Amino acid sequence: MTLAFVCIKWGEAYPAEDVNILYQGVADHVSEPFRFICLTDRPDGLRPEVEVADLPATGALALRWRGCWPKLGMFAPGILRGVDLAVYLDLDIVILRSLDPIIAHVRARPGLHVLREWNPNVWELLPVSMRPDRGAQSSMVAWRPGEQDHLYLDVMANPDAAYALVKNDQLYIGIKARDRHYFPPGFAVSFRRHLVPHYPLNLLFKRIRKPARAAVVVFHGAPKPLEVAEDGAGAWGTRMRPGFGPVDWVRDYWKRGRDGARAALSRQERGRSEDEPPQPRQISS
Numbered sequence: 001m002t003l004a005f006v007c008i009k010w011g012e013a014y015p016a017e018d019v020n021i022l023y024q025g026v027a028d029h030v031s032e033p034f035r036f037i038c039l040t041d042r043p044d045g046l047r048p049e050v051e052v053a054d055l056p057a058t059g060a061l062a063l064r065w066r067g068c069w070p071k072l073g074m075f076a077p078g079i080l081r082g083v084d085l086a087v088y089l090d091l092d093i094v095i096l097r098s099l100d101p102i103i104a105h106v107r108a109r110p111g112l113h114v115l116r117e118w119n120p121n122v123w124e125l126l127p128v129s130m131r132p133d134r135g136a137q138s139s140m141v142a143w144r145p146g147e148q149d150h151l152y153l154d155v156m157a158n159p160d161a162a163y164a165l166v167k168n169d170q171l172y173i174g175i176k177a178r179d180r181h182y183f184p185p186g187f188a189v190s191f192r193r194h195l196v197p198h199y200p201l202n203l204l205f206k207r208i209r210k211p212a213r214a215a216v217v218v219f220h221g222a223p224k225p226l227e228v229a230e231d232g233a234g235a236w237g238t239r240m241r242p243g244f245g246p247v248d249w250v251r252d253y254w255k256r257g258r259d260g261a262r263a264a265l266s267r268q269e270r271g272r273s274e275d276e277p278p279q280p281r282q283i284s285s
Contacts, residue, residue, distance in 0.1 A: 002083050008070075027260075038051070039052075039079070041055065061159060075149055092218070105184065136182075195209065229247070
């Protein structure tokens, strides 16, 4: 079964470096062979292991308040040809532990798997089953290509109906996916909700600790990983969840990704200088 990890880099919001670092994070935490596919309109600067394809519908689907509807292009028929299981990852995540168990979990249960949107922290005093279901959180999605084509086709046929139904694309995925399941609780955590103390507790607990069990940390909203990864990082976060300075485990992850990309791009450049043809990366879309 061909496994592929998929990401999207569209426009100027994220540089190629973020794709390269995500690739390294996957390579470090997945034991089986995989393809890594970036749907993008700007492939420059990507390390040679990354395959690239055009993201469809960027002119037809809208960027709207709190929504990136063009993300639904990853469900377009045929765009992931030859892939048996696809795992989509946002660029603003950090991978800390093996993804093998979650891949096995997804393979054992057909349908679309997606993160569950986190509740405000006060709800964490209750079991997950008793918390309000706020819908899907699409920083990570897994599905079998061909089984969820309607998520793209239906919106392309009538975008306004989808926009009127829900406020963003991830909620649409959550309610319209066939045979939808949430990933197991605790597999992924929110950086700002779970790891950054709320004011005034952050005045006492300033060090951001690495989560003990979670495999994935999602940086939705503020801050983004780069803001806490640089040695010269200053103030970051929100008014009620502020922080200051680099976070050591994010910095180490970012450095490993950067170093891996530099080495891969250097090897590619040496190959070209020796008249070796570059590895083809463009796939049909």
